[in-house]
Structure formats: C-alpha cells, structure tokens
Amino acid sequence: MSSAAVLAAEFQAPSFEYSLLSPLLVIFGVAITGVLVEAFAPRGSRYLLQAVLAVLGVVGALVATVIVGLNLVSRGGGTAHGSIAAEGAIAVDGPSIFIWGTVLVLSLVSVLLFAERRLEGGVLSFAGQAAALPGTEAEREASTRGLEHTEVFPLMMFAVGGMMLFPASNDLLTMFVALEVLSLPLYLLCGLARRRRLLSQEAALKYFMLGAFSSGFFIYGIALVYGYAGSMNFAAISAAVSGRAGGEGLLLGGIALLAVGMMFKVGAAPFHAWTPDVYQGAPTAVTAFMAACTKVAAFGALLRLFYVAFGGARWDWTPMVWVIAILTMVVGSVLALSQTDVKRMLAYSSIAHAGFLLTGFVGAQQVADVGIGEITSLQAVLFYLVTYGFTTVAAFAVVTVVRDAGGEATHLSRWSGLGKESPVVAGVFAVLLLGMAGIPLTSGFTGKWAVFTTALAGGAWPLVVTAVLFSVVAAFFYVRVIVLMYFSDPVGEGPTVATPSILTTIVIAVGFAATLALGVVPGPVLDLAAAAGEFIR
C-alpha cells in the first residue's frame, strides 16, 4: 500500500453534532446572510430586511436552544447533563444552555434597541457613513441623504455568535477564537455613534488597544498551560492538574495570564480602566448590548475555565480572585460616587456588579456541600447574571430617550427635575436603579441574596461582609440620582423626554417587568438555574 493509502485508511472524518450545535449555527448563518443582504439588497430595503432577519434569527436560535436543552442526556451521574460536541471542542451542557438562553433573550431585546429609528428622526442612531469625517461636507451630505449603516445588524449577530461559543467552548483554542469573534465586531460597533463621533471613535480605539493587549496575555497563558498539560482540552488539563504533572510554574503563570484576559473581559479591577470610557463613548444601544451580554458570556467562560480546567488547583487561584473581587467592589462603588455622567456612572456600577459576581464565583459552594433547597455558586452566579442583564439593558434604554438638542443628555445635571417633566420615565429609571442597588422586591435583591448566601456557605464570609458594605456605598449613588430626578429643580430648560417608537418602549417595559418580576417571584428562574446543573467534564 502506498503511504497515501495508509494515511487515507487511518483518516477518520470528524463527527459534528449538527442538531446539538443548531443554536450556534443559526446565529452564524444569520450573520453571514446579513453580509450577503448588505452586498446584494438595494439600499432602501436593507433596514427592514436586516432588522427582521436579526430578530427572526435570534428567535430561531432561542427555539433551537430550548429544543436542545430539553433533550440533554444525563452524564456521569450527579446533576451534570449534556454532551461534548464537535470533537471535544464545544460542551453543550446545562450551564451552556442557560447562558445561551440568557444571551439570546438579551440580544433579542438589544436588537430592538439597535433598530430604533424615531429618536434620531427616522434614521438609526449609528453613523450615517462611518468613513465621512466628523464636521465635514461629506458627513452633512450623508446626513441629508439619510444614509445609515445597516451593517450593524450582521456585526451584532457575529458578536452574539461569539458570545454563545465563548462560555460553551471546551478547549482553550476554541475559547480564544470565540473571544476574538465576540470582541472584534464590538470594537467596530463602539466607533459608530451618530452623535459625538470623536468620543465614539476614541472609545473604539481604547477598547481595541486594550482588548488586543489583553488577548495577547490570554494567548500566552494558553501557551503556558498547554506547555504544562500537553493538551488544550479542559478534561486533559484537569487531569494533569489533579495528577500534579510537574512544572507548577508553567501552570501558575498560565492561570495568572488567562485570568488577566478573562478579568479584562468581565471588567474587574485592576483591568477595568477601559469600561467607563468605552461605555460612555459607544452608542448607547451598543453599550446596553455590551454591558449585558458580554458580561454574561465572559462570566460563563470564566466559570467553565476555572471550575472545569483549573478546579483541581482551586487553592492556587482562590487568593488571587479574593483580591480582585474586593478591589473590584471598592473601585466600582467608590469611583461611581464622583461621576457626573449617567453612562459613566452605570459603567462603574457594572464594575461593582462584576465584583459581587466574583464574590459568588470564588465562594464556590460545590454540589457535594449543597443541602436541600440550596443552590451551588455556579447556579447563583447564573441567576445573578439574568437579573443584572435585564436591569442594565433597560437602564441604558432609558438613557436613550432623555435628550436635548445635542442628542442624549447624559450629563447628570441635565437629569435634575426629570420627575416633573416625565413621571413615567423617571419612575421607571428609579425602579431600575433601586433594582441595581438591591432593594427588596427587586431582582437585584434576590440576585445578591443568591450569590451572597452561596459565598457565605462556601466560607467566604470576609468577602460577603465587604460585598454588603459596598452594596450600601453603591446604594448611595443610585439614590443620589433618584433624589436628583425628584427633588431638584430643572436647570435651564430642563430635560426633555423624547417619545420613542414601540421598539425602545418594548425594551424598557421588558427590563422593568423583569426587574420587578424576578424580585417578587424569583422561583421559576432560580429553578431553571438549578436545573442547569453542573458543567460536564
């Protein structure tokens, strides 16, 4: 037999579980179709085509996720269920399905925010022509001709695809590729604001530079862990870690570098510096999408990487995460106190939330320790992510409707007296802020309760005490905004609340309803999170 024939006989075609991966395939398919629409459809019909395509794609992927989720098989006893797909590259298990569902629902809401046209007088809130320089004739012409970049929809779909792949990836290489697939479209989207384009471009530059820097750390961490374990697969890494394969320096260095990359994505101090700048400069619809979905996806990936691959080295990385969690809560809550821009304040609030989530992450209540009616820290973090995501999207949606002549009035002084101008908008925003602060009967309270009780059960009481203290500090700046809205007189002409189309109204209504519903009856979603079980290995 010739050598080619021998190779051909040895070659086995990789198996690819199309049905298990259908949610991912639908989203990536929609993204690619969106690119084709951009190339072939006439300009006039693109907006409608792209928006409908994106909504249908996300709904389709959501249906596929539910179907896949209902048919997961139990694996290895315990509460873990699911299967490893795509030759070991992707784990479709309970937590994956839960995160896919969360990301997809939040994306569905964000698509509506992206598609809002009435607030800008009949065009998208993205730059009419990104290549036209700000303040030039070309930009004015683009504006008078009513040009708009409908490319934002396919870009967003690629980002959603990356966000779904990121927490489901079962080896380091897939994780790295997913990280980039979710980041690259977001870098571009950040630079596409219609108003205040200099700020927007600056945000894109900063996000890109720091993002590329952090992914450099991530890939070097991958190289070191690969050097330690001899494989990129999480199961193999876990086996090597438990078996103490030797060369601990490589492992510790690798964990540290991977943590830098991950902590950057979740926006934890001291790697948070990009968050306020990017959240403030980016178009508000993108900020809403990014703040909610990126955090969900990145926390999913963080949990899988550290629980599955590095679970055996828990004692090595726990002190590091303790320090990061405390620092993140302090930085987020304290710096938010001095902010004068509402988007920037919400950015620092999201940093503080990352700290609370890390508290749950490191508290690490295991399946084995869970009593009846208790949940593991994985499930608590998943639940918190849902509560945080809805409140955040709705809060940024409210920011898009409070406007003055220059577009969105994001400076806090412009918000004073909003309660008199528009009681409904001010009331909704007040409830959302109370939700973020964690007042009882809102989702923030149940989320914090779930995370803090598991952390306490896991023995991380100093962290929980810190977290509760800084929740109080955080409550102060949320309440400050409420006081400003209701008990201050408007400055000058005062704020105006633009009437949005049905799209933004739906977003705000959904976020508001979820904030209250998850606070009053958290049971169903908690049950769902508990049903997600554990990661498969």
Next chain:
Amino acid sequence: MSETPFIVLSAILFTIGCVGVLTRRNAIVVFMCVELMLNASNLALITFARVHGNLDGQVAAFFVMVVAAAEVVVGLAIIMTIFRTRRSASVDDASLLKY
C-alpha cells in the same frame, strides 16, 4: 536539543511587546507591539508542541495567525479613522474621555 532557549526567547519577545505597549505613544507602534506578543506566544506554542510531541500547539499557532490577521483589519480601520479625524495617531491625544 533543549527547548529552554526557545521558551526564554519567547518570554523575552513577550516582555518587549508588553513594555512597548505600555510605553510607546504611536497607535501603530503600540499595535505592532501587540503583534509581537502574539508572535511570542506562537513561538512558545510551537516549542511546547515539540516538547509534548503532538500537533495541538502547531495547529493553535495557525489559528493565532488568522486571528492576528483579522485583528489587523479591524485595528487598522479604527486607527485610520482616528488619524483622519485628528491628524494624529498618538494614543495620548485621544483623551476626551476621562475620570
């Protein structure tokens, strides 16, 4: 043949890239330093692939190259836009967003 020199070289390249990102002003140079970090990782991946005698690391190096190429596309587009707007590619000049 010992693999240590290659790992040391990759660590040195990574450090040079890292220091470059933190100290250089020009966005293009900063970006080149990031690429240097990625290439240092490639060297480490390939060396470890040889140590372990499997191909995972070499395959990963190809993926890193593709990702780096995609990053260049996005990055240069963003840097170009900033340069055309501000007539400068210095990362210190873009400082409207702060505190």
